[in-house]
Amino acid sequence: MLANIPTAGAANPELAQKITDWWQDAARESGFNLEGFDHHASLSNRIAWALQAGLLIATGYLRHSTKLQHSTEDQAREIVVWGARNRMYVPPELVSMDKAVTGKSLRRDGLERMKSILSSRLATVLLVYKVSRLFRQAYRGLELFQGEVVEAGLRAVSVSQGIDTDDKKGWKLKISVHGLLDDMLIDAIADHVRIGQVGLFQNGYTTGAIGVGYRRKEIPNAPLTNRGLPRTAPEVDPEVAKLIQKHACLLLDGMSLKDGLRRWIAEGGPCDPRSPSRHMTYSSYRRLWSNIRFTGRWEFGRKRNEFSTKRNYVRQIEQPDSEVVSVHVEDLRILDDETFQALQSMLTGLKSGPRGPRKIKPKQLWDITTDLFYCAHCSQPDNLVRYYHAGANGMGMQCKNGDQCPCRSAVRREDAVRSVCCELAGLIRRDTELTEQVICRSCELDSVGDDSLRTEIASLESSVAAINRKIEDLFELAGMGSDDDRKDVRARIRSAQSQRRGNQTQLASLKKVLDRTTSTITPDAVRAILAEMSTLLSNAATGQLGEESVYKALAIMKSLTGGQIMVQVDRREGRKQTNVRGVFRTHLVRAVKEQADMPDATPSEGEEVTVWLREPPLIDALADRVHHLIDIERLSHRDTAKRLCLEGHKVNSGNVWYSYRRYYEMQGQTPPKVPYNNGHRRKSG
16 A cells, blocks of 8 residues: 555654554543454555544654654654544554654655655545644645645644644634744744853853864863753864964965865865865865954854745845854964955955846757766766866866866866767667667567456456445445444445555556557657657757757757766876766667657666767877777778878878877777787888
8 A cells, every 4th residue: 555655754663663552542541442453464454444443544744853852752642642532543654754854844755755645545634743843834834734635635633733624714723823823932932042142152152063273172160051061162273273374374375275175185174064065165165264263253143044935945144243242262363363354355356246147048958968977087886976067157067076086177068968969879870770670579579468467457457346336335225224334334435435446546557557568669660769869969969959859859868878978087198188088878779768658678788888078189089990990900000091091181100100009098908019010011112
């Protein structure tokens, strides 16, 4: 029953066992007969038992905001007990939770799981301890109740606030009032916390994170923190302070911020403890030199977090001086005032002016190709490092690690995408006949079908028909007998309808799979798809695509390359310019099947393709051809030069000798020794 329900956000086994115990205890206290209930049975059997017993099936949602809170068990106990007392069964498998996740976030594993449970009709009632557990903003909780529950014909209950959507006229008013009270309470708590933090700050105690250049020192005989930890105060870290002073002098002497960042990392400089990347970044390094604390002036409350409903994230708003508490401690000074002001002037000079409005230009394929290229040097099998936009107007791309990448080199996205498209178009033209044979043969094998799949479909169809007859018979008995008899019949009808919905869903899924596995494609259709793909890629390389065709060409490019092009940067000794090549494996058969809307049960990768992403020197560009002529066709250097001249290249035997060596150097191999005249007898005069 939980096949299509996400596992992320489910209750852990320990909590699941407690939920089962709580529900059984509360059910017994309420005088409910649990005869026949087996908590070790499967979920479907337990739900069938509950429906037959006349119980509603409920799902619960739990959440707490920070790592210091552990209130999910308390919430679970309250909603489970309330459900048992109100004739509802709360299976532990249908309880979703988010631990240490803010209610301002719209995307949460537990929240998405709860929505999936409701949309699949595994439960008809949603139970929460408070509406604020769903969202911090009251109007979002109201939207969820209205859109996901009420409009879907379901029911939602906030057990501690007495909000029940069955109360058609009053539940919206209650949820609005409680939301307003929650907002006012949060603001009051924030003011109290802020006042307490100001008192600690004025007494010289540590409040918040300690930035770069400082460290904590314990204060003896000081009162402990609320968490029972020793009270601390900031002090200068001597080693980091020397590094800061050294870099400040170098920056004022003309060192660039990029060089400063590189030296900072090489010298083991620390990063901000709040940094999620755990290493100093360019923006953090630049922001470091605007820290007023380096002059001994410490401020509290300069910026305050405010949640933006429109943008759905927390932003820091700078406060006026009247809201800021500041103290000056000379012992915490690292830089003198003159040096600090000189650094601010330098940073101000680096700022660019305001930008004008952007010109609207037609989209090209290279404008939207942002997630195909990966750094071959920095990437690991389980952690690919992508190339990001770089350069003027974002026309280039480079490794995400920036200056820390040993093979750092900016590549023009337009040149790279053009080269890949031309190579793919040529590949399609060369392999059209082979691809047609492979696809048509696989379609012949798929057309045999799956006998076991057909047998299972026939069995489900018979089961659905039997359940339909059962439901019809039960409806005839619905109005007969005593009240208990009629209640029992209604419960049996609901149980049968639930079973029928499950079988119908499974039946539709199997029929869809069977339709796709038995589909076929003709050779003419394959040739038409290949021709369209080749035309799109060729037009993409020349920039002749419309708005809609660009995105179709992008999908084809991703499908053909597997969505992964590894960028290899070759640094040549004594040369400033680097050679850049892209390496990928082709997926031509899979791409054609995707265009034909056919499943590819046995995807196969094609040959490895290498393409120049930046126009290389002529010697390097001819390396593959020279290797073929000398090592495969066994031509001499002079004859190779003559052949290349006939092909339109202005080279001599010396160029051929150098190009032959470059081929093996680019492969990371030692060039072999070629015998004089490549083993051919010298022609007599």
